[in-house]
Amino acid sequence: MRETVQVLLGTKKGAFVLESDAARTAWDLRGPYCETWPINHVIADPATGALYGAGGNAWFGPAVWRSTDGGTTWTHSSRGLAYAAGEAPVASVWSLAAGHGRLYAGVEPAGLFVSDDAGESWTHVEGLQRTPSRPEWNPGGAGLILHSLVLHPDDPKQIWVGISAAGVFHTADGGETWEPRNRGTRADFMPEGQNYPEHGQCVHCLVMAPGKPERLYQQNHCGMYRSDDGGRSWASVEKGLPSSFGFPAAVHPRDPERLFLVPLNGDTAGRYMPDAQAAVWRTEDGGGAWTAAREGLPQRNAFFNVLRQALATDRLAPAGVYFGTGSGEVYASRDEGGAWTRIAEHLPTISSVETFVARG
Template sequence: MPEKVLLLIGTKKGAFIAQSDGERRDWALRGPFCETWPINHLVGDPTSGAIYGTGGNEWFGPAVWKSEDLGESWSHSSEGLAYPEGEEPIKSGWSLAAAGETLYAGVEPAGLFRSDDAGRTWREVEALRRHPSRPQWQPGGGGLILHHIVRHPQDPAQLWIAISAAGVFHTADGGESWQPRNRGTRQDYAPEDQRYAEVGQCVHSLVMAAGRPDRLYQQNHCGMYRSDDAGQNWTSIEAGLPSTFGFPAAAHPRDAETLYLLPLNGDVAGRYVPDAKAAVWRSRDGGATWQDLRAGLPQQDAYFGVLRQAMTTDPLSPAGVYFGTSGGALYASADEGEDWRCIAQHLPAILSVETLVVEA
């Protein structure tokens, strides 16, 4: 069947959708949607074709938006998406994971919520915030946010979540209990005797390798890492990269050894691409070596950053790779990163990019 490829784009001023066919040569842009709310994360559920977005701010509060017609119409709900009265209120939704009727949403201040009715109502996964380490969690530069939710592809009881700045946590029982999984990741900003503490790491991105649920990749505030035991231990794979600092990581849809990064020049040096020359860095061997991919990307005066959820891949062959910038430009490669082109400009600051492929 012919395929329709959708890029789901969350921005500071609403959601946008870029659409193409399976050749991915020409793109049409639609939006803004979601009443121009700040939308931190926009995802598609390949089982139902529904699109979900989450965002908000101190004025609007948090909500999860939903479209069942590929963006033509939208509804939203915040029912149950709140902490108990008297606690610090939720400022915004930050991340989503969807599969059929079950959805998870990560929020700020960091917590996890679950919906079993396709986003109509929500309940907190309370055990996460009751973890004994909770008093040690500290806000990163973007706040105390739960920004990544990674589901096990075969076991729905297993989840990994990422919190800045607390680290990676894992549950094997559907959220009834949680264990930190940060061994081997460092905190350069902590006192020397606390550099490898159990919690407190400022994880920036967390992705799972294709076909290998026990292999995870993590871009951290302080380095790039790989785990081959579901996050119980992490090994540095930053050798050969131009910087230990960056935000997004994206896994190849079929090859567990292939990973994409977009490093920035450092946490206090401007947080833009090194030397103001844009490059996506690709590893074909699980992070042992890296190659910079620059064809079609700006090689001078590129003072943009790319945020933690703003790079992704599609499942086609060859895989498409996409990223959006803090300056509102959207870049696409239809050949696994070998060649790039800008397919949209002048959007609001791009907060997230995800893909959804459906039958045309």
């Protein structure tokens, strides 16, 4: 059966699709789609193959786009993507997750919405707004955004979210109630003696290990962490990395011990590749040791960054790894980071990278 690999890109000027066969040696670029709206996240629903794009801004308002033909045509809806009258309006949709027959959307200002009809209409998951700490949440550099959405693979009632700058929260009852799960993660920007609060951390990216729902990895503004108990406690795994600061994280599709990161040089030092030398860092033991993958990546004048959703893996063997840059380049590795090739350039700022492998 023929396999087709799609690399789905959200950019500041629409969605793009890179496509290849399973060899992953030649890529075709299609787009821009979604009428060149700012698109923050593009995903595929693995159950249906439908593509979804999250976007909008204060000018357009929020919307989720949908394509059922591989990206050739798109429609969008914002029906129900709104808070109650008198509350701050939803400016944009920043994250999407599909699972258990539902589609979830994380928005700015931070909140969660769910759709049971493939994005045609949306319902506010109000329980998150009732979290006692909600009045104390503060915006990160890009705003108060729910940018990480992690669904339990077997239990539809369990969801984890990451919010800047509020932290990680978990629900076990489908969104009625939520609890903070930030113990062990730092907030260096807080006053002295308050660096490990119950909430208020600036989580950048939250991902779940394959086959181990309780194993979570988190790239934070203030460190890299692993949890083996569903986020109830976190341990630092940043030793051996060139920086404690970065945005994205991506798990291996089959091995829960393998993780990929793109550290930057620091939050106040320019937020580009350390020493202006591009590298993807990887671990094979859950963060115990790290090595840099550099072959094929620029080792001079690499002053670009990689945003929080712009690193992904595919499910082929060996796994492909992909990242998109703030300067509009996409790099790919067919061998789990061993060697890299630039497969696209001159695109708008890339906000997100996801993959989908179709069979047919």
